[in-house]
Amino acid sequence: MSEHSTYTPGTGVEKWLDERLPIIRFSKEHLMDFPTPKNLNYWWTFGAILAMCLGIQIVTGVILAMHYTPNVALAFDSVEHIRRDVNGGRMIQAFHAVGASMFFAAVYIHIFRGMYFGSYKAPREILWILGVLIFVLMMATAFMGYVLPWGQMSGWAATVITNIFAAIPVIGNPLLELLRGGFSVGNPTLNRFFSLHYLLPFVIAAVVVLHIWALHVPGNNNPTGVDVKDSRDTVPFHPYYTMKDAFGMVLFLIPFCWFAFFAPDILGHPDNYIQFSSTVTPAHIVPEWYFLPFYAILRAIDFNILFIDSKLGGVIFFGGSIVILFFLPWLDRSKVRSGTFRPMFKWFYWLFVINFIALTYLGAAPAEGIYVVLSKIATAYYFLHFLVVLPVLGRIEKPKPLPTSISESVLGKSHA
């Protein structure tokens, strides 16, 4: 896919630079001339939208850090100070907090798009793995960021999530004290979470570079899942996709701005407006909406499995639900990439989506009655999809005939 550059330095300065740091050549190759399948639909614009989201989070985050105080006595008040006193702080804080939600909304769409169109399949396994790695880093970053306002949900989220490590046999408790920097979640915890919350986005940015690098070696997948065969199948990235992505970003910013300007707290939990107290737990601890599916899996395991107690069991399934994503390229045995040409996969795919939404709902529901039973069923199905449905489908499913080329699928057979 890496075609030879058509860049010829015009001015003397460009020529001088090109021989020392060919950054203009690089930009032209990867951001402008890069041959991109001409049939990408709007689900593909979320890549660019995510880059925008990361940019928004870093810019607003760096500014918020200029006003925030990472100390248990002052953290809660400093966030209120930002929202009430700092010039434009209300807006900047809202964009950062709402931005986290929008970032996750976009990343879920991006991931589910990849799962539908088989974007994880050869030769894009590394691209997928790096993507899952970014997702894990995002979860860690979002969690630590959520702790910083030091409200009731923040502190108890920190308590519950760090407690996960106590489930590890033998080293669990010393490890927990190491992670918290004390016997309970306290000032050392808040301090280090702030430090890491500031650091990790730059690590994410670095992995994003690798993710795009791994994308630009084999090139983009596309809705047909058929490989690019010749130059008629592609268009240059600029202006075709730069414009399309820009349009997608504008559309995405409409709900984003609505939340940030009109309902900045609607995606959060009201209990986070109470300062953290280590002696009282809110009656109903719920994480932010984007963690609910995994939270539902964590608490679905309320029984012992052989010698593994319920706590460790929950942690294993919780971790497993994310780790399993790394293995997706090898669990799906089908030779056909795109779900469009896989009649049975399509049904199971949507069943998986519905099941995931159900897990989201169950993660917010109280841990009692029918919700407990449903959580267990939905958790079981989550794993069955990866471990049974996908491997079996690859063997028994008869895919529909694939178009011979992207051009053919776009223009129809008669014009091909």
Add this chain to the structure above:
Amino acid sequence: MATQAQHSTTRRDFLFVATGSVAAVGAAATIWPLINQLNPDASTLALASIEFNLAGIEVGQSVTIIWRGLPVFVRHRTQKEIDEAKAVPLSELKDPATDEERTKPGHEDWLIMIANCTHLGCVPIGEAGDFDGWFCPCHGSHYDSAGRIRKGPAPLNLVLPPYEFLSDTLVQIG
């Protein structure tokens, strides 16, 4: 010739391994302080022991105090709660412990426990749940009147801090 080549290779290998080992030990020694700074610091450890006066806590009353930043339940149990706890057969318990093991001899009416649910660390609500003890609403763990886990996802009984009675009304925790 062959012997000579072998000889020099062996000598070079030895130097490589020796250098590598020293480097590995040096790296580990350098990294350790960087990890160890995460452990509880001196000011945190300084809070490891407290004294607490029990006088003034009525029968049937609970208080929550802070020890090492952790909430600790101090409950003055009623006779009914003590009898209930003693009546439970060990075979019914997920984490078997007798009521005697949960209290100090001669002070059965005092139950002193770290107040974090053994599942994920929430603070359970007192005088609630199906067993006349504590209930953690987060994930639905029920503890009985001796703080033993009876139902729900928590794997263990509420943890007892190390403590001793200095007098009938004075307790040292930690």
